[in-house]
Amino acid sequence: MPSLFRRKRLMAVLIGFIVLVALIGFSIRDRDSLTTPEKFFKDTVGWMQSIIHKPVSLVDNSVDNIQNMFEVYEQNQVLKARLSEYKGVIKDNQRLKNDNAELRKTMEKTKSLSDYSPIQATVIARSSDRWFEQMTINRGEEHGVAKDMAVLTSEGMVGKIKSAGAFHSTVQLLSGFDRSNKISSWVVRKDKNEAFGLIEGYDGESGRLLLKGIKLDEELKNGDTVISSGLGGVFPSNLRIGTVEEVVNDHFGLTKTAYVKPFADLFNINHVIVVDRSMQTVENEDQKEDGDS
Incomplete structure (x- = not known):
């Protein structure tokens, strides 16, 4: 019985193999159509x-x-x-x-400005609460800076040295000037002599300097140039300050006041020049001595 069962199983495997080969051969041959x-x-x-x-x-x-x-x-x-x-x-x-x-x-x-012994400096600080009044530069007494020296940019004057340390100094800006700070000035006019006045203070609302003490008979026009006169004994002469924009009579009607727009931008300053007037004085004295001799 076991032998017969094995034979039947073997026969079934062989038949199945033959059928499989036949199906494979049938499926791989070239045909025009597939079966159902x-x-x-x-x-x-x-x-x-x-x-x-x-x-x-x-x-x-x-x-x-x-x-x-x-x-x-x-x-x-x-x-x-x-x-x-x-x-x-x-x-x-x-x-x-x-x-x-x-x-x-x-x-x-x-x-x-070689005749005025200029000292170049850079602004290193500006106080937020006194932005319109003061700033600090990186030059001091060791560099030749002294109190009351004029400070300017390439456009024009911006202030003066308020105090000088050994290596740093505080600059008082024109926008921080009051009546105790005065700049002797000339108003340069076309075809006329210069008119004298004093820079005294700053109008914060209009952003202009106040040029006071102008004689009533002096006629000023918009655009007239204002420069330092050098007569005050502190600042050198011919430093550019600004231009006249408006002229009004003072409260008492005795003099005129001119509103002057500064040449320099007083609120955006990075590099300045400190001007030493003493150099000019010394050179002039030397020239006079040479002439006398």
């Missing part, structure tokens, strides 16, 4: 693939889209960072250009 079972099997497999492919494709596309979104977000963050850096570089370059332009003007002004 093949068509059914092929269509069934195709439908199953379509059904499985749609959700898989949807999930795959969703994953790709999410990945692309993250990549785009990261790229945007990088671009924003680079754009911020680029803007910072542009601002730094613009600031450096402005500083260089201001330094060039200061150097040119220094050459033109």
Whole structure:
């Protein structure tokens, strides 16, 4: 019995193998059309693939889209960072250009003031509560700076030395001047002699200096230039101060007051020149002694 059972099993395996080979041979031979079972099997497999492919494709596309979104977000963050850096570089370059332009003007002004022994300085501090009155520069007594020396930029006068330390000094700005601080000045007029006046104070509302003590018979026009006269004994002469914008009579009707727009920007100052008048005095005395001899 066992032997017969083995034989039957062997025969079944052989028959199955033969049938399989026959089916394989039948399926791989060149044919114009498929059999009905093949068509059914092929269509069934195709439908199953379509059904499985749609959700898989949807999930795959969703994953790709999410990945692309993250990549785009990261790229945007990088671009924003680079754009911020680029803007910072542009601002730094613009600031450096402005500083260089201001330094060039200061150097040119220094050459033109060689008779006054100019001392170049940089503004290093400006108090927030006294922004319109004072600032600190990086030059002091060790550099030749002394109290009451005139301070100017390439555009014009901005103030005077209020106090001098060994290596730093405090500048009192024209916008912080009061009646106790006066600058003897000339108003330069076309085809007329200079008119005398005193810079006394600052009008904070209009941002203009007050030139007082002008005689009633003096005729001033808008645009007339105001310069230092040097008659006060403190400041050198011919330092540019500003231009006349408005002229009014004083309260008592005895003199006139002119509103003067400063040449220099009193609120945006980076580099200044401290002017030492004593050098001019010494040179003039030496020239007089040479002439007398």
